[in-house]
Amino acid sequence: MPLAIAAPPPNIVFLLIDDMGYADLSCYGSKLVNTKNIDQLAREGIRFTQFYVSAPICSPSRTGLLTGQYPQRWRINSFLENRESNTKRGMAQWLDLKAPSIARELQKSGYATGHFGKWHMGGQRDVGDAPLITEYGFDTSLTQFEGLGDRILPLLETYDGKPPAKHALGSDKLGRGEITWMERAKITGAFAARAQAFMSEAQENKKPFYVNLWLDDIHSPFFPEKALRSDGTKKTLYNAVVQSMDDQLAPLLGYLHTVPNTIVIVASDNGPEPGAGSAGAFRGFKGNLYEGGIREPLIVWGPGRVKSGLVNEKSVVTSVDLFPSLLKLAGVTLPKAYIPDGEDRSDALLGKSQLLRRRPIFWKRPPDRPGPAGERFxxxxxxxxxxxxxxxxxxxxxxxxxxxxxxxxxxxxxxxxxxxxxxxxxxxxxxxxxxx
CATH class of the missing domain: 3.30.1120.10 (Arylsulfatase, C-terminal domain)
Structure with a gap:
């Protein structure tokens, strides 16, 4: 009997959207936008309804995604800001290089690894001595004002005849990378194009790739193109950015349909900013531990590997599950000293099972988000x-x-x-x- 031939390791693309509510994609119920390109991934893959992030705000949520561990273990409890603020809140200035990194493990196993988009785990405001993104296991990176290395910084165009304002929060003074200024409305497309070029190069070199495409959209400030601004209200501008984001992803998602053996994951890092996005039927928003702050969309797509057309309403999956799950899919063994806070949910991600999880999930509120006076979160x-x-x-x-x-x-x-x-x-x- 002939020996079975092991399947080659899959390419993995992790598309993370910033500050998007559970109900902001049309495939999750929005009637205000038509996110047809992301919706196509949902139709051709699996849409999960019980996915959680490890924190209701950016830096700790991203730390959980990268490390597979609760971010508080690395003293990242809220968004990283300037040195004084980080110290005052009892936080690290950046993610410790000793922390686990899914990119590092895949890189050691032969993957080409790239990070394109928002980082926010060190190297923002006045913290210019943080490690470069490439020190966490990425071969290359392109980020924005909350990370170091080559970066794209936004110009806020108001279409009133005045020069657009620069929005850098101090990043333009930190050096340590080439800076490109670009109209904010077009930056998603630029990150996607650089990611696609990296994937093409990996294909030419016959290497599997792992790519973070962690968008700066749809976080405020909201500056869509002039034709989408309409009445200029916060909600209108927000939904215009959601629509524009989906439109700008079309070339990349079309390209990925031509790349065999590829798994794409789509999620968001935390709930919506009040007055902007929507958590749908869920209570709460960015910064608190009610469902609206921590329950997010999750779409997994991968023709030939991921079942098509499923809606998984049973499996409770959390962001710290992705580290062990994606390593399992890549055929990579967990590091010996690694202590996971998540579980291997690779069968659920592929659509092979909807088994219940074994362990509880825990959260801790960001210390700087106490809630309104007299009604603490x-x-x-x-x-x-x-x-x-x-x-x-x-x-x-x-x-x-x-x-x-x-x-x-x-x-x-x-x-x-x-x-x-x-x-x-x-x-x-x-x-x-x-x-x-």
């Missing part, structure tokens, strides 16, 4: 099965929701389920004690 949260508990750091003020019957977190069941509250609180506080 919960500090901690845990989900196990359909049950989700939110509480303060000492376990007080519990809120308990059954997400199976109440995904909008409208009915607090803490008073009627005291034993469940006790059990989940115990697990949540025990997890919190493991953090620095």
């Amino acid at each position: 919960p500090d901690l949260a845990v989900r196990e099965g359909d049950w989700k508990l939110l509480s303060m750091t000492d376990g007080t003020a519990p809120q308990l929701y059954n997400l199976g019957s109440d995904p909008g977190e409208a009915k607090n069941l803490a008073s009627t389920e005291p034993e469940r509250v006790r059990q989940l609180t115990e697990k949540l506080l025990a997890w919190n004690k493991t953090l620095p």
Whole structure:
């Protein structure tokens, strides 16, 4: 009997959208835009309805995606800002180079690795001595004002006859890379084009590739092209940027349809900015631990490897699952010293199973997002099965929701389920004690 020939490792493209709400793509229910190019990936692949990020704000969420570990383990609890602010909030100035990196593991296994777009794990504002993105396992990078190395910085065009304003937040003074100024409305297309060129080169060199295309869109400030600005309200401008983003991705997504053995992952890093995006039926938004802040779209596409036309409503997947899952798909063994916070969910990503997860998921609120006076947002949260508990750091003020019957977190069941509250609180506080 002939030996089975192992499948070649897949190309992997991770498309991460910035600050997009759960319901901002038309394939997730938006009636205000027609994201036909991303929708096509959803139709031809799998659309998940229970995907979570590890934090409701950018820097820690991205840390969870890169490392597969809860970002608080690396003292990244909120968005990285200037040195004084980072120190005041008890945070690191950048992600420690000792942290795990999915790109580093794939690079060591022969992958061509590239990062194109937003980084925000060090090298922003006045932090000019952070490591370069390439030191985390990427062969090449092109970023924006929240990372070092070659970068594209935006010009904010208001179409009023005045020169466009530069929006750099200090990045233009840090050096350590070539700077290109570009109209903000066109930057997504530029990142996509550079990513496509990198993929083409990897193909020519007969190497599998791993590419982060982590867009600066659709984060504020919102500056779409003039024809899309309409009444100029925040909501209108936001949806115009969503539409423009999808349009600018069309050439790259068309190209990927010609590249065999490729898996594309589409997600967002956290919930929407209030007054801009939509979390749909979910409560909350960017910065808090209700579903609207941490539940995000997840689309997985890969003709010949990923099942087509599925909507997975059962599998609870979290961003820290991607590290072990993608390494498994690439045939790469986890590092010996690596302690995963996530689970291997590769079968779910391929559409082979919808098995329930084994371990609970935990969250910690960014310290600089306490909520309105007199109505503080919960500090901690845990989900196990359909049950989700939110509480303060000492376990007080519990809120308990059954997400199976109440995904909008409208009915607090803490008073009627005291034993469940006790059990989940115990697990949540025990997890919190493991953090620095």
